[in-house]
Amino acid sequence: MKDLALTAIEKDSEAIILLHGLKRTFRSMDKAGRVLADYGYKIVNASYPSTQQSIERLALQCIGQAVRECEAAEVGKIHFLTHSLGGILIRYYLTVAAIEKLGRVVMLAPPNRGSEIVDKLGNWRLFYLLNGPAGLQLGTDQDSLPNRLGSVNFDAGVIAGDKTVNPFLSLLFPEANDGKVAVSRTRVDGMRDFIVLPYSHTFIMQRDPVILQALHFIQQGRFAP
Secondary structure (H helix, E strand, O other): OOOOOOOOOOOOOEEEEEEOOOOOOHHHHHHHHHHHHOOOOEEEEEOOOOOOOOHHHHHHHHHHHHHHHHHHOOOOEEEEEEEOHHHHHHHHHHHHOOOOOEEEEEEEOOOOOOOHHHHHHOOOHHHHHHHHHHHHOOOOOOOOHHHHOOOOOOOEEEEEEOOOOOHHHHOOOOOOEOOOOEHHHHOOOOOOEEEEEOOOOOOHHHOHHHHHHHHHHHHHOOOOO
């Protein structure tokens, strides 16, 4: 990955908002934040109670606040790096609000077309207790929230994983998956680029090749071959 054409920018001239996934905290994105900050980006590592509210409420509260912080810093562009549920939050947010200085968005392992785990385990009370209302919104049926959002109309790149640390959950999928989301279900119509890397859903956001590919997309609008 050392041969990627990545460049440092003027310090804090552009921002990257980090959005963690379901049942995670902002700490899961700390490593990505440190790496990206070394290239000069202002990092806003957003925190939100992922298991306590619906996707709609989480998106409006969390992203709105993060964007205002970037605007107050007068950055030139506002990019996003999201993991899992975070990708659905920014997709929803951009259907109801505009970000004037929006740059590029990289989604890591997003359930853009839902997850079979929700289809098969969502009726279990324990599933709701662990994942909350947002988790129940991530099914694969056409009426699920991700599938109702439609195509994206912003510069988006998707990185999927195809390895798992949970063989049991992987049995719920009919195809390659990262233990939580099938590779094909990370795709979204309108995305600019797509790659699959050999990492699990749980740790994909902390892997150096993933972080550097995300930065490559933010800087060049495509992933490196």
